[in-house]
Amino acid sequence: MIAYFNGNFLRKEEISISPDDRGFLFSDGVYEVVRAYGGKPFRMAEHMDRLARSLRETRIDFPGVAELAVAGAKLIARNGLEAVDSILYFQVTRGVAPRKHTFPDPPVSATTMILLSQAPSSVEMREKGVGAILVPEFRWSRCDIKAIGLMGSVLAVQQAKEKGAEEAIFVRDGVVTEGTHTNVLAVFNGHILTHPLGNFILPGVTRGVILDICSKIGITCKEQTFRAEELKRASEIIISGTNKEITPVVRLDGRPVGTGAPGPVTRRLQEAYSELVRG
Numbered sequence: 681m682i683a684y685f686n687g688n689f690l691r692k693e694e695i696s697i698s699p700d701d702r703g704f705l706f707s708d709g710v711y712e713v714v715r716a717y718g719g720k721p722f723r724m725a726e727h728m729d730r731l732a733r734s735l736r737e738t739r740i741d742f743p744g745v746a747e748l749a750v751a752g753a754k755l756i757a758r759n760g761l762e763a764v765d766s767i768l769y770f771q772v773t774r775g776v777a778p779r780k781h782t783f784p785d786p787p788v789s790a791t792t793m794i795l796l797s798q799a800p801s802s803v804e805m806r807e808k809g810v811g812a813i814l815v816p817e818f819r820w821s822r823c824d825i826k827a828i829g830l831m832g833s834v835l836a837v838q839q840a841k842e843k844g845a846e847e848a849i850f851v852r853d854g855v856v857t858e859g860t861h862t863n864v865l866a867v868f869n870g871h872i873l874t875h876p877l878g879n880f881i882l883p884g885v886t887r888g889v890i891l892d893i894c895s896k897i898g899i900t901c902k903e904q905t906f907r908a909e910e911l912k913r914a915s916e917i918i919i920s921g922t923n924k925e926i927t928p929v930v931r932l933d934g935r936p937v938g939t940g941a942p943g944p945v946t947r948r949l950q951e952a953y954s955e956l957v958r959g
């Protein structure tokens with residue numbers, strides 16, 4: 681696979697990362713994941729806006745986000761993946777400098793990388809639904825930044841896997857926030873609730889698309905918190921994300937959600953989403 685590294689296109693195996701890279705040493709970097717449907721990146725502008733925001737919030741000096749978007753689109757063609765679904769992974773770190781916690785002084789150039797892979801099929805998960813578990817929030821308080829330091833998410837989702845589930849959903853002070861790599865939406869009496877934007881969740885691009893779809897097709901979706909006990913009584917639960925798209929959660933902590941099968945609100949959203957991305 682051809683990748684992109686610090687301005688150059690090269691074979692992925694040829695990339696060499698310095699041991700002094702702050703991404704490697706401190707997880708001092710940010711990332712984005714964009715899905716391309718049939719070679720066309722979906723919501724690239726929104727993802728790049730979020731990348732620019734993550735860079736601003738972490739004070740990583742990298743002015744070339746627009747160029748990265750162009751390079752990402754080029755990678756798809758260079759790898760001949762125009763006809764299939766693929767995943768673009770963008771990463772920007774604060775660069776290479778001797779190990780010291782404070783920002784490099786004098787400043788150094790950011791390290792940039794884009795990787796491409798073929799998208800794994802999400803059909804089965806979307807059709808049948810998945811299990812999820814609730815876990816206490818033990819990440820940091822800036823979940824709005826798409827930071828590469830993902831130890832909290834790694835540990836939580838591994839716990840889910842070991843319990844036969846697909847996703848771990850974080851609960852902060854009793855309130856449901858989001859999954860390790862997804863936003864969470866729950867259906868109560870036909871209406872959807874999802875955690876409001878702020879520093880406790882990532883402003884998911886897919887979440888934003890779902891809010892737009894809801895207003896177009898007349899489903900009420902409120903950005904309002906709900907508690908873990910309430911989630912257990914939801915008729916439907918959805919996890920949303922670039923990789924998971926719109927995936928129903930049919931088991932929570934081993935118990936069925938609603939009827940134990942994907943519900944009607946989820947199906948309507950999936951249909952509308954599919955028309956949008958593939959139509």
Ligand SMILES: Cc1ncc(COP(=O)(O)O)c(C=O)c1O
Binds near residue numbers: 862881883884887920
């Ligand atoms: C913590 C977290 N929340 C939500 C999401 C969903 O965001 P998006 O829909 O932009 O992929 C992700 C995606 O990776 C994530 O890591």
